[in-house]
Amino acid sequence: MSIIELQKRVGTVPDGFWGPKSIAACQRHLLALFPKVNPWPSYADRIKFYGHPGNVEMLRIGLPAALFLYGDTSNPVTSVGVHLKCAESLARVFADIHERGLWGLIRSYDGCFNNKNINGTKTKSNHAWAAAVDLNHATNREFSPWPTHSNMAIELMECFAREAWVSAGAFWGRDAMHFEAVKPTN
Numbered sequence: 001m002s003i004i005e006l007q008k009r010v011g012t013v014p015d016g017f018w019g020p021k022s023i024a025a026c027q028r029h030l031l032a033l034f035p036k037v038n039p040w041p042s043y044a045d046r047i048k049f050y051g052h053p054g055n056v057e058m059l060r061i062g063l064p065a066a067l068f069l070y071g072d073t074s075n076p077v078t079s080v081g082v083h084l085k086c087a088e089s090l091a092r093v094f095a096d097i098h099e100r101g102l103w104g105l106i107r108s109y110d111g112c113f114n115n116k117n118i119n120g121t122k123t124k125s126n127h128a129w130a131a132a133v134d135l136n137h138a139t140n141r142e143f144s145p146w147p148t149h150s151n152m153a154i155e156l157m158e159c160f161a162r163e164a165w166v167s168a169g170a171f172w173g174r175d176a177m178h179f180e181a182v183k184p185t186n
Contacts, residue, residue: 006147006154018148026154026170031184033161039089040164040181046129050083053128054115059087064098071108071138082112083130086181089163090133093179096159105153110134110177132180140169140177152176 003022007014012025041049050056058081066076082090097103113130117123119142126132140150146169147154157167160179169176171184 001147001154003147009154023170023173027184030157030161030167030170033158034164035162038164038183040131040183042183043185046124046126046131046182050085050129050131053124056113056128056130057084058082058113058130059084061087061091061094063094065103067106067109067135069109077109080109080112080133081130082133083181086131089165089181093160093163093165096162097156100155100159102153102155102159105136105156107136108138110137126180126182131182132178134177135179137177140175142175142177144176145174146170146176150174150176 001009002016003018004014004016007016007018007022007025010022010026010029012022047053060079060081062079063077066078069075069077080090097106112127112133114125114127116125116127118125135156136152140146140152144150146152150169152167152169157170160167165179165181166184167176168174168178168180
């Protein structure tokens with residue numbers, strides 16, 4: 001999708017320049033899709049809500065169709081381990097993606113649980129709680145700006161938004177591969 005098409009979709013002036021007005025419009029667009037009551041914790045309340053990082057209760061959820069680990073078609077993924085408190089929600093996200101005919105937009109499954117810090121910080125990533133998932137890493141790398149240098153489909157972001165999962169691409173302007181079950185900070 002071109003920048004102009006994306007700007008039209010999120011309700012801002014379609015001028016082809018992705019700047020502060022487009023970013024704000026995209027965030028408003030996605031937030032409007034969030035449920036009225038956001039079930040996820042703020043960053044400050046993650047331990048209280050999810051427990052201690054790295055030591056989480058996980059549940060495996062079945063996927064409506066196979067995804068491929070790191071895009072390797074010889075390594076299909078048919079279930080994902082996710083924090084117990086996020087499991088039903090993430091299952092609904094994947095069901096929504098599948099039901100809307102968007103499954104083909106997911107080129108790779110790149111992980112959920114990983115007891116790690118946010119790159120370059122001492123702060124735990126939501127992956128440490130199995131409350132984040134990465135998709136399409138090869139074309140949506142950590143520091144690549146979205147949507148100018150990354151290509152995460154807004155349609156996928158919308159499916160996650162309907163379950164109040166934050167899209168890093170839309171809310172941080174980078175790391176478009178990353179979606180997390182936490183309240184947005186802005």
